[in-house]
Amino acid sequence: MDDLYLDNIDEFVNDQNKIVTYKWLSLTLGVHVNIAKQMLYHYLQQKRNESSGTPLHATYLVSGKCVENGSTCHKVSVVREDKLDAVKAKMDVTISVHVYSVQRAELKDSSPLYNTDYDAVKENLKNCNKYSAIRCAAAVSLSSAELQRAQEMALVPPVEKEISKPGLNENTSATSKPSAKQPAGIMGMFASKNASKSQESSKEVKTEQKEDSSLVREQSKVSNALKVESKDTRNKTKRPEFVDRDDEEIESQQKKRRRIKKPQPDSSDDEVVPDSPPVHNVHTPSPKKQVKREPVSHQEESSEVKRRKRRRVLKSNTFVDEDGAFVTEKGYVSVSYSESEEEPEPNSQAKYSSSLKQSFGKRKEEKREKSQKKTSTANKPTKQPSIMGFLQKK
Amino acid sequence: MSETLLFSLKVVASIFGYFTMATLTRQDLNFGQVVADILCEFLEVAIHLILYVRDVYPSGIFQKRKKYNVPVQMSCHPDLNQYIQDTLHCVKPLIEKNEAEKVVVVIMDKEHRPVERFVFEISQPPLLSISSETLLSHVEQLLRAIILKISVCDAVLDNNPPGCTFTVLVHTREAATRNMEKVQVIKDFPWIVADEQEVHMEEAKLIPLKTMTSDILKMQLYVEEKTQKT
Numbered sequence: 001m002d003d004l005y006l007d008n009i010d011e012f013v014n015d016q017n018k019i020v021t022y023k024w025l026s027l028t029l030g031v032h033v034n035i036a037k038q039m040l041y042h043y044l045q046q047k048r049n050e051s052s053g054t055p056l057h058a059t060y061l062v063s064g065k066c067v068e069n070g071s072t073c074h075k076v077s078v079v080r081e082d083k084l085d086a087v088k089a090k091m092d093v094t095i096s097v098h099v100y101s102v103q104r105a106e107l108k109d110s111s112p113l114y115n116t117d118y119d120a121v122k123e124n125l126k127n128c129n130k131y132s133a134i135r136c137a138a139a140v141s142l143s144s145a146e147l148q149r150a151q152e153m154a155l156v157p158p159v160e161k162e163i164s165k166p167g168l169n170e171n172t173s174a175t176s177k178p179s180a181k182q183p184a185g186i187m188g189m190f191a192s193k194n195a196s197k198s199q200e201s202s203k204e205v206k207t208e209q210k211e212d213s214s215l216v217r218e219q220s221k222v223s224n225a226l227k228v229e230s231k232d233t234r235n236k237t238k239r240p241e242f243v244d245r246d247d248e249e250i251e252s253q254q255k256k257r258r259r260i261k262k263p264q265p266d267s268s269d270d271e272v273v274p275d276s277p278p279v280h281n282v283h284t285p286s287p288k289k290q291v292k293r294e295p296v297s298h299q300e301e302s303s304e305v306k307r308r309k310r311r312r313v314l315k316s317n318t319f320v321d322e323d324g325a326f327v328t329e330k331g332y333v334s335v336s337y338s339e340s341e342e343e344p345e346p347n348s349q350a351k352y353s354s355s356l357k358q359s360f361g362k363r364k365e366e367k368r369e370k371s372q373k374k375t376s377t378a379n380k381p382t383k384q385p386s387i388m389g390f391l392q393k394k
Numbered sequence: 395m396s397e398t399l400l401f402s403l404k405v406v407a408s409i410f411g412y413f414t415m416a417t418l419t420r421q422d423l424n425f426g427q428v429v430a431d432i433l434c435e436f437l438e439v440a441i442h443l444i445l446y447v448r449d450v451y452p453s454g455i456f457q458k459r460k461k462y463n464v465p466v467q468m469s470c471h472p473d474l475n476q477y478i479q480d481t482l483h484c485v486k487p488l489i490e491k492n493e494a495e496k497v498v499v500v501i502m503d504k505e506h507r508p509v510e511r512f513v514f515e516i517s518q519p520p521l522l523s524i525s526s527e528t529l530l531s532h533v534e535q536l537l538r539a540i541i542l543k544i545s546v547c548d549a550v551l552d553n554n555p556p557g558c559t560f561t562v563l564v565h566t567r568e569a570a571t572r573n574m575e576k577v578q579v580i581k582d583f584p585w586i587v588a589d590e591q592e593v594h595m596e597e598a599k600l601i602p603l604k605t606m607t608s609d610i611l612k613m614q615l616y617v618e619e620k621t622q623k624t
Contacts, residue, residue, distance in 0.1 A: 017549055105549035108447065111458065111465035112545040118464055119535060318472055328470050
């Protein structure tokens, strides 16, 4: 390939100050992802050799086998360059390492990486794996009639969440959605480490973990029936993450509203509902009461929405402790759906607590445990306080 | 006709996850309010993100939340959140009447000298109309792009000295502030005329970040940065 791409990447990175991920590059230039990865690598080499001009930062995707909590698992991580060697050392077997993104800015967290790909993937939703190395011949889009039938019949086992906080992201603007088959496939994923025969989803999947801000875990799923065209045949698991609410879904009963508010014990605003996309729940006439528990204790249990509608929601409790410091505790509590008062019994599974000093100037080092917070939106069964509340407040 | 408008507002509510109870019950919708709601929500997210990216407050107080379908960082501290919300609540009536020209987030060092000013220049087209269904998802896309640009702005800006604080200034057209002084929108949250020192910065570099143009709103974001920060 000729070297024009180097100029292209240079323009994106230096002139436009963009974050160039391999996925975005492959969709923009219309090349296979593996070529995009190589392009980024060559660009990085060239710029580093020149040792002039603005500094570049890169993130890498590392995938390998490691032992965690006593069990071997296949871990796929997006890491910053400065943490790359440490992560590689931690793995027993490093299966693959490649450049994930190149940018000028030193990113404080991983959100911009997702943001970068979002629009590009959304535009190419129907064929976003056109340049991908992951293929499944059996994955064919359902027609809309089939889709509807599948939704009605679906006995949806809840989609389990992992330690970290995945959200569910389904771009419902795509008409093709093998949603019924997907949960079954996902369930299979979680139980076994090998990729079971699962439907390849066309959705991008990310699981973010709130540990070091430099580490983002990405788990992608591939069925082992796939003809993997990439050079290294590896099994990845994909799980849907963020749920994209469409207009029709908003009308549904389980509409989730996201409203940026301060955490208040009385208003359940920033809670996260840890279960499967509510579309399924709404359309099923007789939801099955299947509650599956993950073998790993840390993993979150999501309860199927029963008729009585009890949910576990993330409650955030802010109070002042004896030192005069603000403490925010987030815990999962069972909340009855039908507007009764919640009993805030913070679960033993409350993982995230931060204490804040009252003066803003102090810098506080705090230990952040893995949070079970999800990013999917929450239901708002309670009455939403109106904005007029501010006027009465002060 | 009013049903279409009502539907469009539902689309607003759905896409932005925001429910304006006041406007939905009225038959004659006020687009100024719709735009103001969208903009104030966006400004809230943007201010939190600026505080995160520019290290005005330690990153420990921030948590990941979701807005416009992407993760953003929002603060958990109740006082800070309340302050930002009250500020924007007072700004909203100005935006509704299209009297707000600029909303500026000023970051100041320990001596209260501004080191950075994030300027959001806002203008609304005189004839507001929600013409197409894809308009709001288009606006969402544009706002997402601005969020992304704020996230990477530390590539083009120098680091701030430690111990910075921030404040929000609003530049209004004509004499709109006179009303603000007379009527306190929120009790005990007065707005005062800004010091000349905060408004103008000597030896400033101008760094454009992002421009967005849509049918309902035009916004430009740029940063005025002091050349010597320490």
